[in-house]
Amino acid sequence: MPELYFQVRWPDGSTDSCYSPSLVVRDYFTAGNTYPLEDFVSRSRQALSIASARVRAKYGFGCAAAEAQLADIERKADGFAGQPDVSVAVDGFHQ
Numbered sequence: 664m665p666e667l668y669f670q671v672r673w674p675d676g677s678t679d680s681c682y683s684p685s686l687v688v689r690d691y692f693t694a695g696n697t698y699p700l701e702d703f704v705s706r707s708r709q710a711l712s713i714a715s716a717r718v719r720a721k722y723g724f725g726c727a728a729a730e731a732q733l734a735d736i737e738r739k740a741d742g743f744a745g746q747p748d749v750s751v752a753v754d755g756f757h758q
Contacts, residue, residue: 665685665686665758666682666683666684666685666758667682667683667685667686667688667689667756667757667758668680668681668682668683668756668757668758669681669683669688669692669753669755669756670753670754670755670756670757671703671736671751671752671753671754672751672752672753672754673739673743673751674700674743674746674749674750674751675743678754679735679739681707681732681735681736682728682729682732683710683711683714683729683732684714684715684717684718684726684728684729685713685714685717685718687710687713687714687717688710688711688714688756689756690710691706691707691709691710692706692710692753693753694753694754694755694756695752695753695754695755696752696753697750697751697752697753698750698751698752698753699748699749699750700740700743700744700746700749700750700751703736703740703750703751703753704736704737704740707733707736707737708733708737711729711730711732711733711736712729712733714726714729715729715730
């Protein structure tokens, strides 16, 4: 399966390179767009869940790396919860 990394810029200016085992992330994010925090987390859940399901369909087990990536995104997002008008930027993709 083609894997993909998406560059994320958090509200505090820090950046992360996030992993997906599938290109499906491109269906949920556009490079250069900014997403409200809750929307970003929701889109990440959807995309990474689909990506893990695609791995499961092909190999018989889900993708632990996708699940760990989602947990990291949720943990980082929790640190910004409750702050007004925070958003996350998706700066780009690379394989």
